[in-house]
Amino acid sequence: MNGHIHGPSFDRVIDALRSVAVESTSQSGEWTKFHCPVPTHGKGRGDRNPSLGVKYDPRREKTIVTCFSRCDQDDVLGVAGLRVRDLFDRLPDRTPSTYRPLRQHPPAPSTPAPHRTSTAPADDLGEVTGPRRRVATYTYTTVGKDPVGQVIRYATPHEHGTAKDFSQRRWDPERQGWVAGGFAPVLYQAPIVAWAIAEGHPILVCEGEKDVDRATAAGYPATCNAAGAGKFRPEHAEQLRGASHVVIVADRDLPGFQHAAQVYDRLQGVARHIDVMHTASGKDLFDHLDAGHDINDLRLIRPDQLNFVRQDPARGGTGPRRPADMPHGDRTGWPGRQDLDWGLDR
Numbered sequence: 001m002n003g004h005i006h007g008p009s010f011d012r013v014i015d016a017l018r019s020v021a022v023e024s025t026s027q028s029g030e031w032t033k034f035h036c037p038v039p040t041h042g043k044g045r046g047d048r049n050p051s052l053g054v055k056y057d058p059r060r061e062k063t064i065v066t067c068f069s070r071c072d073q074d075d076v077l078g079v080a081g082l083r084v085r086d087l088f089d090r091l092p093d094r095t096p097s098t099y100r101p102l103r104q105h106p107p108a109p110s111t112p113a114p115h116r117t118s119t120a121p122a123d124d125l126g127e128v129t130g131p132r133r134r135v136a137t138y139t140y141t142t143v144g145k146d147p148v149g150q151v152i153r154y155a156t157p158h159e160h161g162t163a164k165d166f167s168q169r170r171w172d173p174e175r176q177g178w179v180a181g182g183f184a185p186v187l188y189q190a191p192i193v194a195w196a197i198a199e200g201h202p203i204l205v206c207e208g209e210k211d212v213d214r215a216t217a218a219g220y221p222a223t224c225n226a227a228g229a230g231k232f233r234p235e236h237a238e239q240l241r242g243a244s245h246v247v248i249v250a251d252r253d254l255p256g257f258q259h260a261a262q263v264y265d266r267l268q269g270v271a272r273h274i275d276v277m278h279t280a281s282g283k284d285l286f287d288h289l290d291a292g293h294d295i296n297d298l299r300l301i302r303p304d305q306l307n308f309v310r311q312d313p314a315r316g317g318t319g320p321r322r323p324a325d326m327p328h329g330d331r332t333g334w335p336g337r338q339d340l341d342w343g344l345d346r
């Protein structure tokens with residue numbers, strides 16, 4: 001980084017590019033240089049040069065991204081998970097008064113900020129009030145810790161909350177770089193999963209990476225699949241083969257219980273003991289732990305209580321009904337399993 005004054009868009013763009021492209025150690029004038037990460041750069045032969053330049057234009061309060069070998073700006077932004085609006089410190093004049101640059105004037109909220117990202121449809125959130133920002137990057141690896149893919153989480157501030165969305169990219173071993181798109185169905189935190197299976201510790205299966213990170217930080221081996229509810233594939237189940245005890249933590253909404261049923265069904269004959277639980281408070285495990293609850297406060301759901309999300313009557317399915325029919329765990333804790341050894345330090 002050189003000594004010029006930069007706006008927030010510059011940091012955002014540099015941060016995004018650093019995780020998908022190799023930064024050049026030499027600067028040329030105002031330009032910060034990268035090896036261009038676009039897969040088709042140089043007819044697919046890659047960029048030895050480095051050809052990608054980034055600089056800040058203080059007059060227009062925007063960041064300029066240019067591949068000097070003339071890759072499309074859209075392709076460069078796409079690989080880095082950026083949108084055109086991310087190039088601007090502030091949104092163009094179409095949305096005038098609602099957005100103020102974050103660094104200089106953090107908006108004083110008139111109501112308490114929402115505790116977590118809203119899952120409400122974007123149109124309930126009001127106007128966009130700031131740029132979409134990358135807020136987390138979750139790396140999926142093999143059991144041997146080789147990179148496989150990443151899920152990138154974005155947040156876009158709105159008047160009444162924050163919209164979240166995700167993108168994926170896969171590791172290309174040939175190019176030693178990330179390529180936009182989905183990746184092989186490995187479990188999140190695969191090395192921890194393999195270790196917990198080998199050591200006989202229980203494993204939590206959550207719906208998202210945020211829950212998993214919260215759980216492992218609190219000392220509980222945990223995992224999930226990429227892309228959330230409904231995407232737990234037989235390949236994911238296979239990676240749990242031999243687990244002594246899998247605890248599925250259902251998010252407390254219809255997709256959450258449907259997901260839990262899918263995971264439960266796919267783990268039959270794979271894991272020795274499977275429990276389905278839901279949170280004592282909040283929607284997901286993150287909320288539950290954040291509210292000060294312990295893992296032993298999770299509430300046990302009987303497997304037949306998941307029938308309301310199953311469509312197939314042959315499997316006891318009654319089909320989805322009203323949200324009020326959502327199962328409610330009638331007891332907390334683990335019958336006969338009060339002192340589970342989770343293995344991780346805490």
Ligand SMILES: [Zn+2]
Pocket residue numbers: 036037038041042047051052067068069070071
């Ligand atoms: Zn290029």
